[in-house]
Amino acid sequence: MRIIGVTGGVGSGKSAVLNYLEEHFDSRVVKADEVGHMLMMPGRECYEPVISLFGEWVVKDDTSLDRSAIASIVFDNPEMLKKLDDIVHPEVKKYILREIERSKKEETEFFFIEAALLLEEKYDEICDEIWYIYCEKEVRMERLRRDRGYSDEKIRKLMENQLPDEVFEERCDFQLYNDEDVAHTYLQIERKMRTYYESV
Incomplete structure (x- = not known):
């Protein structure tokens, strides 16, 4: 099983790319943000620690x-x-590592991890390679x-808190241009995925 990390700036269209991969290839997609939300649900690992941090008033x-x-x-x-x-974040990573092992047993071909802080949280250490979804700043906005x-x-603040494009370009193995032309995006995905099958 090939483990691929997917990252990119806010608004770069990572979800559209991941949806296409999930629909067209034998792949499992796990989004760190969604896992974090799940782990903050009542009875899950992060629920009580978060209440201890912020106080009972954050409970609906x-x-x-x-x-x-x-x-x-936390925004400001x-x-x-x-x-x-x-x-x-540590609980999210534990969850994802468990899911990787489960997917290996199920003989899934590709496991995609999507996280905005993929590099900052050192997910590159558990991935075979990293994809960077690039999109022009104006299109993202x-x-x-x-x-x-x-x-x-809000957009300006979110973008300021993310790594600059140069860091992603330097540390990622594959760059996918995800502009407004979805056909072009899908073509790049197909070409890239074909390289994995050709190398077997």
């Missing part, structure tokens, strides 16, 4: 955590963000405005 009436309230706290507070990351309703200020 249905006992789930108010993630929007938590996000508003790097110290609290680090404390939250120190709770969630327009996507975030249109699809997520983000303000320019």
Whole structure:
């Protein structure tokens, strides 16, 4: 089984790429962000530690955590963000490592890990290679405005907190250009995936 990490700036369209891979190849896709949300659910590994960090007021009436309230706290507070990351990220990685082993037993051909902080959290150490999804900054900004309703200020802050393109380009094995032309994106994926089958 080939383990491939997928990363890229916010709004670069990673989900569209991963959806295509999941639909057209024998692959398992795990998104670190979704795993983090799951592990913060009642009864899961991060639930009680997060309450201890922020206080009972972040618990909603249905006992789930108010993630929007938590996000508003950490957005402008790097110290609290680090404390939250120190709770969630190690548990996410443990979960993903377990899922890798499970997928190996199921003889899945490809295992894709998607994470915004893929390099920062050292996922490259457990991946066979890293893909970088690249998209022009202006296109990313327009996507975030249109699809997520983000303000320019929020977009600017999110982009400032991510590694510069040069770091991704230097440390990633494959760069996929994901502009507005989805046919071009899919063609690049097909060409890349074909190289794996040709090398067997």
